[in-house]
Amino acid sequence: MPIALNYHDTGGDGTPLVVIHGLLGSADNWRSHVKQWQAERRVIAVDLRNHGRSPHAAGMTYEAQAGDVLTLLDRLDVPRVHLLGHSMGGKVAISIARLASERVASLIVADIAPQAYGHGHDAVFAALRRVEAGRPANRREADALLAEHVEDRGTRLFLATNLERGEEGRLRLRIGLDEIEGDYEAIMAAPAGEGAFEGPTLVVRGARSRYVTDAMLPVLREVLPSAEIETLDAGHWLHAESPEAFQAVINAFLARQPE
Structure with a gap:
């Protein structure tokens, strides 16, 4: 629908x-x-x-x-x-x-x-999950969490565009990561x-x-x-x-x- x-x-x-x-x-x-x-x-x-x-x-x-x-x-x-x-x-x-x-x-x-196309986003998804679990207070902390899985700074800056400030003042993902990962095969099709x-x-x-x-x-x-x-x-x-x-x-x- x-x-x-x-x-x-x-x-x-x-x-x-x-x-x-x-x-x-x-x-x-x-x-x-x-x-x-x-x-x-x-x-x-x-x-x-x-x-x-x-x-x-x-x-x-x-x-x-x-x-x-x-x-x-x-x-x-x-x-x-x-x-x-x-x-x-x-x-x-x-x-x-x-x-x-x-x-x-x-x-x-x-x-x-x-x-x-073949799979190629495992590290990216892992980095986003790390941020999701880490609940960073600011973008510096978020970048450090992303860097545990993604070395390239340009990619990390791009991924950080998906962050927004939550009600508790912590950064959170605004994307539907569960939905994206759950149907990743369709995206690669x-x-x-x-x-x-x-x-x-x-x-x-x-x-x-x-x-x-x-x-x-x-x-x-x-x-x-x-x-x-x-x-x-x-x-x-x-x-x-x-x-x-x-x-x-x-x-x-x-x-x-x-x-």
Whole structure:
């Protein structure tokens, strides 16, 4: 059953750009990009279920997550959108494009391929569980707890965006970690839907990322036959590592799309 997602809507006319974050991210992570895009168009940035300020609910399948976004667009009376999704959000975007292609004016997929992936978040989940149990009083204490399982400081800073102050003054996780871990296999699975999305598509990948390798391109082309491929000098979080280059390729692609 679809849930009511939290979202940020900049308002305005024309076909909106819908921004969908990745695993353990939120709409907040995209604020700097949204600020720039809103000068040219309406932007709707969503918090997926069990993320950000959206409700927690069992089931992380891509069919369910796509249904949440489509329900939001129906509620906002938005018939057609440009879709941008990063990582897990990219799979949600591909799922929407396959399940409801008439709603998608164009598709932008950031550093993910339309296929299943292996496990790779055990240390991250362990770090978040450590924070959950440790109930830190401040972000310095939270970082020390995260560091017991995650060495990279950039990753720890990203994970810390999921912390909020609780009623007792301690930091707590705002994500639905039980729900995310409980259906992790669905997150690692291929996008929902069947067949190909034939509409205008841009795939932006990081040269230092393993998520969209050259070996994956044949599978990608089967699902996204019209895809333009852009490679940035970045890792998986390319929108944060190379924000100006990321903005440039997105803006150039959108400028070519009819409203």
